[in-house]
Amino acid sequence: MEVKVAISARHIHLTREDVDILFGKGYELHKRNDLSQIGQYASEELVTIKTDKSELKLRVLGPLRNYTQAEISKTDAFKMGLNPPVRDSGDVKNSEKVTIIGPNGTIENKECCILAIRHIHMSIEDSIKYCLKNGDKVSVKVDTIKGGIMENVHIKVDKDFTLEMHIDTDDGNAFLLKDGDILEVIK
Amino acid sequence: MEVKVAISARHIHLTREDVDILFGKGYELHKRNDLSQIGQYASEELVTIKTDKSELKLRVLGPLRNYTQAEISKTDAFKMGLNPPVRDSGDVKNSEKVTIIGPNGTIENKECCILAIRHIHMSIEDSIKYCLKNGDKVSVKVDTIKGGIMENVHIKVDKDFTLEMHIDTDDGNAFLLKDGDILEVIK
Numbered sequence: 001m002e003v004k005v006a007i008s009a010r011h012i013h014l015t016r017e018d019v020d021i022l023f024g025k026g027y028e029l030h031k032r033n034d035l036s037q038i039g040q041y042a043s044e045e046l047v048t049i050k051t052d053k054s055e056l057k058l059r060v061l062g063p064l065r066n067y068t069q070a071e072i073s074k075t076d077a078f079k080m081g082l083n084p085p086v087r088d089s090g091d092v093k094n095s096e097k098v099t100i101i102g103p104n105g106t107i108e109n110k111e112c113c114i115l116a117i118r119h120i121h122m123s124i125e126d127s128i129k130y131c132l133k134n135g136d137k138v139s140v141k142v143d144t145i146k147g148g149i150m151e152n153v154h155i156k157v158d159k160d161f162t163l164e165m166h167i168d169t170d171d172g173n174a175f176l177l178k179d180g181d182i183l184e185v186i187k
Numbered sequence: 188m189e190v191k192v193a194i195s196a197r198h199i200h201l202t203r204e205d206v207d208i209l210f211g212k213g214y215e216l217h218k219r220n221d222l223s224q225i226g227q228y229a230s231e232e233l234v235t236i237k238t239d240k241s242e243l244k245l246r247v248l249g250p251l252r253n254y255t256q257a258e259i260s261k262t263d264a265f266k267m268g269l270n271p272p273v274r275d276s277g278d279v280k281n282s283e284k285v286t287i288i289g290p291n292g293t294i295e296n297k298e299c300c301i302l303a304i305r306h307i308h309m310s311i312e313d314s315i316k317y318c319l320k321n322g323d324k325v326s327v328k329v330d331t332i333k334g335g336i337m338e339n340v341h342i343k344v345d346k347d348f349t350l351e352m353h354i355d356t357d358d359g360n361a362f363l364l365k366d367g368d369i370l371e372v373i374k
Contacts, residue, residue, distance in 0.1 A: 074360035075262055086332045086363070118333065139335065145273045146305065146358070148326065149336040171333070173261035174361035176273070 001130050001185040003120055003140070003165045006036060007172035010072045012047060012058040012100070013065045013089075018110075022047055022102025029062045037121060038160045039063065048101040049113070053081035055101075067092055070100070070113040073170045077115070087114040088154060116168060119154040120185070121161035132187070133157060140165060141184040144176040149186070188317050188372040190307055190327070190352045193223060194359035199234060199245040199257045199287070200276075205297075206251060209234055209289025216249045224308060225347045226250065236285040236300070240268035254279055257287070257300045260357045264302070274301040275341060303355060306341040307372070308348035319374070320344060327352060328371040331363040336373070 019027050029043035045060040049070050056076055069092050077084055077096075084096040096113035099106060120138065127133060134157040140150045150171065165183060172178070206214050216230035232247040236257055243263055256279050264271055264283075271283040283300035286293060307325070314320060321344040327337045337358065352370060359365070 074363060075356070078360070115333075145339060146302075146337075148338040150333075151335040152332060168361075169262070170357060170361040173265070174355075174357040176261060 001187075002182050003163060003185050005165045005167060005172075005177055005181045005183055006179055007177065008071065008116065008166050008168055010056060010058050010070075010076055010169070011042075011061050012049070012070045012112075013061055013068060014047075015066060015068050016064050018068045018100070018107060019064060021105040021107055022100060024104040027104070029060060029064075031062065035061070036162055036164055038162065045102075049080075049098040050101060051080045051082060051098055054079050056080060065090075068100075068107075068110060068112045069095075070098060071116045071168070072113060073168045074115060075170055082113060084113045084115050086117050088117055088119070088156075116166070117154050118150055118152065118165070118167050118171065119156050120163070120165045121156050121158070122163045123161050124157060124159050126163050127155075127157040130185075139186045141186055142175045142177065143184075146174065146176045148175070150175070153185075188374075189369050190350060190372050192352045192354060192359075192364055192368045192370055193366055194364065195258065195303065195353050195355055197243060197245050197257075197259045197263055197356070198229075198248050199236070199299075200248055200252045200255060201234075202253060202255050203251050205255045205287070205294060208292040208294055209287060211291040214291070216247060216251075218249065222248070223349055223351055225349065235288040236267075237288060238267045238269060238285055241266050242288075243267060252277075255287075255294075255297060255299045256282075257285060258303045258355070259300060260355045261302060262357055269300060271300045271302050273304050275304055275306070275343075303353070304341050305337055305339065305352070305354050305358065306343050307350070307352045308343050308345070309350045310348050311344060311346050313350050314342075314344040317372075326373045328373055329362045329364065330371075333361065333363045335362070337362070340372075 031041045082096045097109040136155040218228045230247045269283045284296040323342040
């Protein structure tokens with residue numbers, strides 16, 4: 001089984017409530033470009049996340065979600081003085097706290113900052129085809145000069161998902177991968 | 188077989204000739220601290236490497252060598268607009284060119300910038316003990332939540348070497364490793 005890789009730069013997902021604070025009541029995000037997962041998009045909007053040590057600009061991804069979640073790399077985390085847990089999307093309880101600054105307002109010490117676990121999105125059809133179910137863990141082989149095997153890659157199944165592996169920029173840079181590279185999944 | 192890991196931050200090795208240009212004729216480096224490999228040390232001295240796109244400060248490691256070599260990460264390389272080859276130490280032919288700036292002078296477009304290949308230093312005694320020779324390639328297993336296997340790890344044998352695996356900050360951050368972690372070598 002093969003999968004196309006997409007490298008996720010640092011970004012943030014926001015709730016309606018937090019957009020209201022950061023950008024103003026009822027504010028609507030402006031789509032900059034579609035992402036490969038159906039309905040997901042990068043917006044024109046940026047926010048700043050801040051700690052005592054440093055700050056980073058993060059692009060807001062749409063649409064809005066029912067949780068606010070900042071996804072950064074371990075490289076970013078060192079710069080920020082943070083130690084975020086490695087998590088599946090949406091699992092932000094006891095994650096790192098950062099202050100989020102938007103053009104209209106600030107949210108202090110928001111528990112929202114994680115390192116996203118390596119994962120593969122797939123449709124229900126692909127799930128059946130490849131005999132994998134939501135929550136399964138697989139390994140993925142990389143054949144670059146700094147190659148190897150990425151373990152503990154989580155399978156995420158949804159009717160709207162497109163087959164694609166998401167890794168952070170640290171994995172992308174360590175393994176010398178670029179968007180669109182094709183990798184082999186080892187069950 | 189187990190090996191202790193050391194994460195190499197970006198740094199530079201310099202020749203006598205290049206120290207003369209950058210710091211002044213006959214200038215001697217000032218040792219800040221010893222490194223784990225016998226005789227190697229981090230100096231007090233820093234230089235700047237510069238491209239059209241950006242610049243980075245690099246610590247000078249001593250003692251002097253018969254080649255000048257800047258070792259950065261792929262993360263650094265993106266920031267700098269460079270695409271350095273992955274190389275063993277000393278193999279700088281056709282590597283990326285950067286301008287090196289010191290307090291006394293500048294070296295323009297020096298062909299010296301690489302990504303260091305993952306490698307394991309070992310003594311002749313360890314080489315015999317583990318049935319590995321200089322130039323062999325092994326794989327190394329990592330058991331973190333973002334673990335896996337690093338392949339194409341080069342074995343470097345010398346009478347003065349101490350058993351230790353050297354990786355760059357991208358590998359360290361991607362695999363969530365820290366200095367001193369113990370990893371399993373798979374031949």
